[in-house]
Amino acid sequence: MPRKTISLPEDLADFVDENHINLSRFVQDKLRELSESEESEEKLSEEEAKEIAQKLEKLGYLDR
């Protein structure tokens, strides 16, 4: 995995040590949450959804 360096003020660095926090995992989880919340905001417009439905119908995927 690619490595990134982060800097922490001393009090937070102490907090991390005292609480035995796995910093890599913590940052990964927070970033994942953030990226997923951004993804869910990327909603399709009604017009786009309609266009996709029409394309799916053309391909035969909407036949039931």
Place this chain on the structure above:
Amino acid sequence: MIKPHRDELPNFDRLMEECEYQTTTVEETPKSAPLWTSIFTGLRQDEHGHMDFVVDDELQKREDIDGTFVWEKLDDVDSKVLQVPSVIPPINYNTEYEAEGFGVSSDLDELEADRKKLIEKSKEVLEDDPEFFAVVFMQLDRVSHFYWNDKELILEWYKKMDEVLGELLEYYDFDSDEPLIVLSDHGFAEFGEGRVQTLPEETPHGTLEGDHHEDAVLITKNIDFDIDQPEDVAKAILDNYGKDYPVHENSR
């Protein structure tokens, strides 16, 4: 189409020569949404229950699928995924790509533009040497829906897929022990040739020429796992990384 035209498909030919080649016969419904979901979750169709792109007039989204995709389990692996068509628009992971025509185009020029764009995006991702990479090129399927009886055109698109393989296999070392899987989710055939009909012959927009077939292509190298059904692909991937994979109640 591949076997009789091996001399015109040099990259397929190389894979068949240097890798394990087999035809897998899908036991469940040969439709793309459930198949790609099984391929990348390790769950059978009756387990993930995701059978269509649209349910009750609602376009399905990733969060509507009850299952964990392999890249979501590989949390300590640098994974990059492009265009898995379990849903429309298709799923990307750790990278961005916007397909021409939302990945469901039926326009030949648009499909060709998307194929070229996806090759370039795949190469850009592969330049960073991710530990796990998956990409799905759907263009041949779309062309087959409309032009299956035009074997000249179909062969032309197989050649285009062969070119895709050539471009991407530049990043694969055939002498390494790196795992490689090349597969289709299903095959194609004339209506009536498959075990079950999955597409209508007529749509409100015109006639379709082909239907999905249960026989799919599977080519593997350095995969020490028996792949018999689509869900076994995810298990093989997870097993390769030492991860647990789904075990079914009525395992075959």
